[in-house]
Amino acid sequence: MATRELSGARVAVLGASGVLGSLVTRELTSRGVRVLLVGRDPDRLAAAAGSAPTVTITDLADASAGETVTAAAREQLGGLDGVVNAAGVVAFGPLVDTPDEVVEELFLTNVVGPLLLLRRLLPLLVESRGFVAQVSAVVAERPLPEMVAYSASKAAASAVATALRTELRRSGVSVHDLRPPHTETGLADRPLAGSAPRLPRGLRPEDVARRIVDAIAAGEDDVAAAAFGGPPR
Template identity: 65%
Template sequence: MPRRSLVGAHVAVLGASGVLGGHVATVLHERGATVIGVGRRPERLRAVSGVTGSSVVGDLTDATLGERLVEVVQERHGRLDGVVNAAGAVAFGPLVDTPDEVIEHLFLTNVVGPLWLLRRVLPLLVDSRGFVAQISGVVAERPTAGMVAYSASKAALAAADLALGQELRRLGVDVVDLRVPHTETGLAGRAVAGRAPRLPQGLEPGVVARQVVDAVESRVTTVTAADFLAGTS
């Protein structure tokens, strides 16, 4: 299968106002793509405005976010060639101590919201024979005690990626599941509940971002945590 060129591609980055998403946007820009930044924090989106062709402010828990992204694409870009989902939420602590609303928020942000958005943008990606790349994370393959709801939500996202890849293969749309290990993005310090345990030194976000974009260009279906670690050794 030939490599995917990103030169001239129009790519939406979900979570572009976050650390990893911002790095992914930068790498995409460096490789010739026009980036549409999607995120919750307008001030952070402005900070990466030099590498984004336009932006959409919103939260994945809002089912209308995908519709607004489609409107921006149609009005300003004319096409959408890819979506990279670098957004997410995390919580820590035993399940018995995790409030219902936290479990709901994790699934809305990590699984339901991305699926809502993809439902709305998939016709554009089919037209362009584009791609979807989603960061499910290491817990998708190694669920972790003290992170039950988070692990379950990311495993669900990974399952969705594998099933969606089967659905879209004949339509020419690539789906990449990215099981990124712990990365120094500061997400653990912004948990929606609980306190992070002592974690080992994480990977450098800029290095991970390059690996994410490499995976899109090479058109693989899954990048495991071991693959990411091997790529940094």
């Protein structure tokens, strides 16, 4: 388990306009990381960015998005040492009641879009012997009823990390699979469809963001939900 010096590193955060992504950005910045913020909400990106460069992606599943981010990383940062994928959407309800377009959007945002973007960014990461950090979720380990498509999309994101880690081993690129438990980001209040079931108290997003960055620095490549601890009493 090789540690990684983060100070001075150049890292793209996908989903930086979301609550967890913005907090990961803040945590990275506090450790001297030069961050490129990538997201779909330009106003929230600007609020999170400070003086850091941003890239607004209107369609994550558009292959040109990866080319745009790659160009921005080269122009703004001179390359890239890491990517944190903190983008995600959720939906609730029985599968039979979940519209086809919702299932499609879950996989486009949680799996397909990040895969297409990673394809374009990997040459930069190979150059720098950098890292990929996939933020999945506890449902990748314990899929839940009435969250079937969401659970499947997060399990797919974890599968990407596991397979990619082996594929990139000789290139020196490390891949982290991070599966936090339910976190109080407010995402459950903004589902694509359905209503959230009664959920236990979640973790503080600040704590989860810190744990994610700690894991990257410590070289932890597989961080299960249990490794994030429980919510504060």
